[in-house]
Amino acid sequence: MNFFEFLVARSEDMLELGLGHAALVGAAVLIATVIGVLLGIATYRKEKPREAILAVCGAFLTVPSFALFVLLIGPLGLGWKPVLVALTMYGLLPIVRNTITGLREVDPAIVESALGMGMSRRQRLLRIELPLAWPVIITGVRVTTLVLLGIAAIGSIVLGPGYGEFIFTGLARVGTPVAVNLVLAGTLGVIVLAILFDLAFYLLRKITTSQGIR
């Protein structure tokens, strides 16, 4: 059975695993975006909290994913839960960092004129600073998504959903003819998802960014 025949034969599995993979990463990105943007907003104006939060989010990324998944089995059991939590933790750094960078890069003269016209702190943030920082923030979200798509595959070690299942099954059968096909199919699935997500973000960024700063 060559690779294409294999893909056709397992097309239903491919689709199902793909949906699971995408849903898991999508949920993790969403949660990481909400938490990350809020953390960014809370810390961007003061140096010490800013440095602290970036250090913590950076530290998350240094924990080997394999180890983190296994460590989370204790409190959360097997399945999608430990994977979702781990992915959220890994996804924070690019989003927090880009939120802070984006907000800090807003021209101070623009913020001062908003202040001078009588906008409250909240109005300045929502009407001026966040819309101007948005292209930078969404770029961070995009990076997070690509990173998480890869890490999510390893989540299958704790029985999380996604293409990791093919890859780990293939690993378990190294030496048999189907092993290579399984690993290739899992990898291809992740790559296709990455391309689709990237396209979606490209469109989202285009639609949600004001014409004036494009």
Next chain:
Amino acid sequence: MTSPTNATSHDGRVMIRLEELTKKFPGQKQNAVDSLTLDIPEGDIVVLVGPSGCGKTTTMKMMNRIIEPSSGRIILDGEDVTSSDPDQLRRRIGYVIQQIGLFPHQSIGENVGTVPKLLGWDSKRISTRVDELLEMVNMEPSQFRNRYPKQLSGGQKQRVGVARALGADPDVMLMDEPFGAIDPITRDRLQNEFLRLQSEVRKTIVFVTHDIDEAIKMGDRIAILQDGSHIAQYDTPEQILTAPANDFVADFIGKGASLKRLNLSRVADIGLKQLPTVQLGTDREGVMAALRQTELSAVLVLDGEGRPLRWVGAEDLQRGGGRPLDELGLAPEAAVEARATLSDALNELITARYSITIVVDSRGVYQGVVDIDQINDAIRTMRSTAVAKARESLTDDSMAEQGRLP
């Protein structure tokens, strides 16, 4: 002056009063602004001018409390606003800064409508007001309303900045070097436009600059500030040029005070010279007759509306055969309006072909010309007045010591 409500005209009524206003920044030994007391009369442009670091910008930013004072009081239109809600206060005060700070992600219309929107106006009233404001600053609403700031030139951005500051028709405008980042030619034009606008809207304006020439041109009153925002002299431009209160002021004005006075006189203040002109469509004989009368080698052709069109000389007439007048000769240089200063007129004159400056009204209709002799006369008159005044102040120096402003 003590009761701001009983004044009938803008004369003498105080719009902003600063009382012993002081700002000390943390970690600095000296006060950035040190116990400044200053009255800003209603409807005037008051220019705060001084060397960099003198505290003029800090002083201005305390008026809308972008910088909070360390002590002292700010009275706006009779009301103590030193500790009122700063956001509410700022919506009553127009604010223009050097970098302008338009919101790049919002259209020009949205930018100009910022304060009305904050005040909760309905969208129809906002869009009417936005169009009105854009027209006020000479920008065609239908053309510019939906553009974005990045599509505008520096001068256009500056106009939008002024329109935005006028958003909800505030009584007071604060302007921090509003023309500072603009090339000199555009700056002159914008200054003149702004003065014309101000003659219509009559706002109380506090204007910060480091440029004494700009201060003389723009100010009804000028406060020359030293370190710590100490007032070296607070007076009309005429008085400051004629009778500097001390060496600091004299130094700051610098050399060439008589040339600077050219910034004080408007073209409208001196009689315009009339030269023979011809209407478009005048026949050859008529043009020749005009050419014989004029002292120049060419005569100005006006279009049907009376706007300058071409300079046509005798040679052009011969070479041109029977062609219409608007295809002969040379296009006239830029003209100035009657509100322009003599300094503007002199600038035009130096580069002009026939050593005269054409003066037009706001619709571009020809009014007359200014030549070098008239400007010379104006300088001479101003200088002799200044000398006379200086003599006067010399003789009653003993009394003047106590009486000197502020």
